[in-house]
Amino acid sequence: MKALRAYAHALRRAWAIARSTPLLSLLVxxxxxxxxxxxxxxxxxxEGALAAVDRIDAKPTVSVFLVAQAGAKERESAxxxxxxxxxxxxxxxxxxxxxxxxxxxxxxxxxLLAGLDGNPLPDxxxxxxxxxxxxxxxxxxxxxxxxxxxxxxxxxxxxVARLAAIARAIRWVGVLLGALMAAAVVAAxxxxxxLQALTHRQAIAVSTLLGATRRWVARPYVVHGVLQGAAAGLxxxxxxxxxxxxxxxxxxxxxxxxxxxxxxxxxPWTLAAVGVGALLGYAxxxxxxxxxxxxxxxx
Amino acid sequence: MSATIRFAxxxxxxxxxxxxxxxxxxxxxxxxFVYLTGPSGAGKSTVLKLVAGIERPTxxxxxxxxxxxxxxxxxxxxxxxxxxxxxxxxxxLLDDRTVGDNVRxxxxxxxxxxxxxxxxVRAALEKVGLAGRExxxxxxxxxxxxxxxxxxxxxxxxxxxxxxxxxxxxxxxVAADAVLGLFRDFHAVGVTVVIATHDAGAMARHDAxxxxxxxxxxxxxxxx
Numbered sequence: 001m002k003a004l005r006a007y008a009h010a011l012r013r014a015w016a017i018a019r020s021t022p023l024l025s026l027l028v029x030x031x032x033x034x035x036x037x038x039x040x041x042x043x044x045x046x047e048g049a050l051a052a053v054d055r056i057d058a059k060p061t062v063s064v065f066l067v068a069q070a071g072a073k074e075r076e077s078a079x080x081x082x083x084x085x086x087x088x089x090x091x092x093x094x095x096x097x098x099x100x101x102x103x104x105x106x107x108x109x110x111x112l113l114a115g116l117d118g119n120p121l122p123d124x125x126x127x128x129x130x131x132x133x134x135x136x137x138x139x140x141x142x143x144x145x146x147x148x149x150x151x152x153x154x155x156x157x158x159x160v161a162r163l164a165a166i167a168r169a170i171r172w173v174g175v176l177l178g179a180l181m182a183a184a185v186v187a188a189x190x191x192x193x194x195l196q197a198l199t200h201r202q203a204i205a206v207s208t209l210l211g212a213t214r215r216w217v218a219r220p221y222v223v224h225g226v227l228q229g230a231a232a233g234l235x236x237x238x239x240x241x242x243x244x245x246x247x248x249x250x251x252x253x254x255x256x257x258x259x260x261x262x263x264x265x266x267x268p269w270t271l272a273a274v275g276v277g278a279l280l281g282y283a284x285x286x287x288x289x290x291x292x293x294x295x296x297x298x299x
Numbered sequence: 300m301s302a303t304i305r306f307a308x309x310x311x312x313x314x315x316x317x318x319x320x321x322x323x324x325x326x327x328x329x330x331x332f333v334y335l336t337g338p339s340g341a342g343k344s345t346v347l348k349l350v351a352g353i354e355r356p357t358x359x360x361x362x363x364x365x366x367x368x369x370x371x372x373x374x375x376x377x378x379x380x381x382x383x384x385x386x387x388x389x390x391x392l393l394d395d396r397t398v399g400d401n402v403r404x405x406x407x408x409x410x411x412x413x414x415x416x417x418x419x420v421r422a423a424l425e426k427v428g429l430a431g432r433e434x435x436x437x438x439x440x441x442x443x444x445x446x447x448x449x450x451x452x453x454x455x456x457x458x459x460x461x462x463x464x465x466x467x468x469x470x471x472x473v474a475a476d477a478v479l480g481l482f483r484d485f486h487a488v489g490v491t492v493v494i495a496t497h498d499a500g501a502m503a504r505h506d507a508x509x510x511x512x513x514x515x516x517x518x519x520x521x522x523x
Contacts, residue, residue: 005411009407020395202391203396205389206393207404209389209390211381211405214373
């Protein structure tokens with residue numbers, strides 16, 4: 001019960017600290033929110049990109065374009081050879097007429113294709129690979145090229161691998177930014193708590209002489225740091241949500257699938273941001289107030 | 300009568316080599332009323348600081364309620380201070396808090412619940428003649444009233460020992476007598492009272508045991 005009363009008192013004093021230095025408290029929250037938002041934004045973009053890669057990786061494909069003069073016999077032979085290759089899970093035939101019809105169905109392509117004398121597209125075999133590993137895909141692609149009747153081979157595995165590498169790089173940058181910004185948040189909370197303690201040094205000295213323990217003296221500043229960190233986490237979540245919404249709005253007309261992936265689930269991210277912010281706020285304020293009552297009691 | 304406060308061969312040397320107290324030995328019994336007298340620099344404030352654990356003796360031992368103050372750790376010192384009522388220049392009132400909040404501070408530190416604390420704050424302020432002034436800020440009060448608020452804060456936690464350093468300084472005779480009368484009242488209910496003062500007039504009007512100090516030495520420990 002006494003402990004609860006001590007925390008209730010600390011909460012009231014933390015609120016009094018915030019009210020006595022409102023601008024400092026607000027600016028610290030803004031600075032912390034900005035620092036937390038940067039790695040959060042990088043992480044959100046990286047997670048979106050990796051989710052996109054995961055979706056594409058589910059069906060890595062290789063398009064095998066046959067020579068223009070290939071007949072049914074050559075196509076069947078190429079298809080058999082393709083199915084026999086290790087690493088090929090399935091093969092689907094797309095005739096040149098079906099490919100043209102698919103192309104014509106795309107917006108704006110119909111008029112363009114109407115101007116052509118004939119169908120310039122080749123018959124195509126679309127092979128679905130069992131493994132998205134770029135090395136395996138390269139080996140399979142090399143073997144396909146040697147099959148008679150094959151004019152060209154195009155794999156989507158390579159660009160998927162590039163996208164995955166970029167996403168991993170963004171995530172790494174996010175982790176690096178996260179570590180740096182966490183240190184910045186701790187430093188900012190430390191400096192703010194020190195400044196606020198300095199502002200209230202008479203109250204600290206008097207409380208110490210009246211029998212306050214170090215913990216009792218420090219607790220309001222630590223609670224204040226935790227509240228600042230939590231508020232900053234909330235602010236950071238709002239900043240990131242707004243930034244992702246803006247980015248999604250720009251990408252949606254051209255890349256709707258990617259724009260969809262940038263819609264980060266709001267609640268878990270917000271809770272995580274608030275939790276991390278509170279934890280970092282606690283760390284900074286705790287470090288700042290470790291030796292409060294061991295300083296000279298009387299200024 | 301058991302000793303509440305005991306100084307045994309206490310010397311206090313401050314950095315720079317100044318001896319504020321030299322080989323001081325005396326005892327104060329439970330429920331005594333004692334003046335520490337002497338001119339400025341006699342060592343009166345140093346005695347009070349040693350009792351409160353604000354300073355530690357360079358030599359000798361200081362016992363308060365059977366505890367060797369010089370050996371108390373930073374963790375245990377707060378518990379000693381909660382049994383002491385302090386009225387000292389170092390313990391000014393907090394100007395940004397109300398009179399009520401200032402008086403309540405020792406109770407908040409001790410973890411007394413809000414309702415009980417409220418009752419005790421009102422009772423303490425009533426005792427020092429400041430009933431109904433809880434919501435005032437200290438700066439709105441006169442010097443004598445501020446001193447009475449400091450006394451209310453010192454006694455609100457029902458300490459066994461009350462230490463006051465020049466509590467009548469800067470007060471006119473009427474206000475000084477009112478303040479000393481309060482200390483008398485607390486003494487009457489069993490509180491050990493130690494007042495450091497060089498106000499000879501006040502001491503003459505409120506006679507009690509005197510421990511005379513000069514340049515850090517105990518000249519006369521008075522009769523217990």
